[in-house]
Amino acid sequence: MRHEETGQQMRVAETIRATGHPRIQATHMSTLEITKDKHLTERGDCIVAVCASKGAADLSSNFRRLVRNNNAHVIMTMMAGNLSERITGRGDRRLALSHPTDLVARKSNYVCTRTVMVGADKSASDMSREFVSAIRNQSSRIEVEIVAEL
Numbered sequence: 001m002r003h004e005e006t007g008q009q010m011r012v013a014e015t016i017r018a019t020g021h022p023r024i025q026a027t028h029m030s031t032l033e034i035t036k037d038k039h040l041t042e043r044g045d046c047i048v049a050v051c052a053s054k055g056a057a058d059l060s061s062n063f064r065r066l067v068r069n070n071n072a073h074v075i076m077t078m079m080a081g082n083l084s085e086r087i088t089g090r091g092d093r094r095l096a097l098s099h100p101t102d103l104v105a106r107k108s109n110y111v112c113t114r115t116v117m118v119g120a121d122k123s124a125s126d127m128s129r130e131f132v133s134a135i136r137n138q139s140s141r142i143e144v145e146i147v148a149e150l
Helices: 061-067 128-133
Strands: 001-005 007-009 011-019 031-033 048-049 073-080 084-090 102-106 116-117 140-147
Touching: 011 031, 048 128, 061 140, 073 116, 073 128, 084 102, 084 116, 084 128
Parallel strands: 031 048, 102 116
Antiparallel strands: 001 007, 011 140, 031 102, 073 084, 073 140
């Protein structure tokens, strides 16, 4: 947290560890999802990481407080080996953040218990195919950092 003369600037980061999966398609055009689940079916075309260390309900109270502001900027960075993807969006006062297993970034303004970001600039289908190829490997270790700033 940084204090400035014109007010306070706050920043809270969450780190999530996850793995890849051979069934990752990353073809959904409006969302991307990270899940604690270990298994993935062909219907999960928005899922980009499994076996996550956190779901929405596991996020800290400081992160929750900050991301529940319509003016919060949210940045999700996913790293797998030497590749990375960056997704930016915003928070929303309606975020429940209560889902036990899933974290979802959405291009739309739709909110449910899994939503951690709305107005995202990328969905699963927008990720580079090189990155998607890397996360299709079950031994891929994926590190996700989600930052909320106000």
